Amino acid sequence: MSIRCMIGALCAGALAAGAAGVDRAGAQTAADGRAADRGADYGGADYGETGSAPYLGPVIDMHLHAYPANGNGPPGQFMCPGEVAADIRYDPEIPWPQKFTERGFNPACDDPIPSPMTDEGVRDGTIEALKRNNAIGVLSGSREALADWMAAGPGLFIPGPNFGSRPADPSADDLAARFRSGELKVFAEITSQYRGVMADDPELAPYWEMAAALDLPVGIHVGVGPPGAHLLDAPEFRIQNPMHLEPVLRRHPSLRVYMIHAGFPFVDEVKALLYVHPQLYLDTGVLQAALTRKAYYAFLEELVDAGFADRIMFGSDQMNWPGLIDEGIDAINAAPFLSHEQKKAILYDNAARFLRLDQGGGPRGAEGPH
């Protein structure tokens, strides 16, 4: 069980809550229909009235996980886009893991995103979602899971390690060997804040040195995590102000780094860092689900208005809900303040530049392309 996610709905609790009140087959049909409707929606007049034309070309998803079905607690929990952190009415008389699990099994929205009940279902649902969106993605996972998913979806995944949530992480030398061989291509997702280890902690220094020496693209989790993360299975979890990255960026000025979850909600710090450090990018992982849509758009629009549209990369943070990929792409295409060119930049161009896809991506000397 793990929680290297922002939502991590039920990372803690192995509660055997019942899937009461939700028609799973109906929710799946609704999710499929929502994806199938995208073409019609995009071609209709609504988008023309509310904003620029949608971007329908290839997509790069910077943020995928090779999770098992129980990667966020008991399988089968639903996700309500835009409502994870909203409307939590809580009395601590009830343990937080129990409350959080109950929310997953009793979604309050009309159109929840279902999660597959089996490991194969999560993998295959993710592959189908990528294919129907003409997408590829950065996939982090265990060595075994990466091998399995990459065999099942050849050409779809750019592999990265699980890193940072456990005291027994591989050494920098061990990781370097996996990057040099081409087994791994992106050093993401670093989730050490779940152990209370910030980006500028001396414990991470050898890893930053290794990434700089190999010229790896690096993604690190900053900002917040799931509501009550420290009450779930990460008792040492701490909020990470993105400013913890500044010493790293100063020490390694040519290192490509992206802030996972866009540094929300530290918008002033994010703008300062993007302004001062041109090597820095960010991804939008899970913001389409964890925040109200209004809060997500307000945060995104502030960064775009400040001139940083070319540093924002789409990420779904798909863990156990393949529909997050559709929802995340739709959220960008429906943003009324984005031009068509900005949608294209966020959904593809910025990530292609960051990953150097035209050079095969990954560390120098590794085999490409993806």
Ligand SMILES: [Zn+2]
């Ligand atoms: Zn993640």
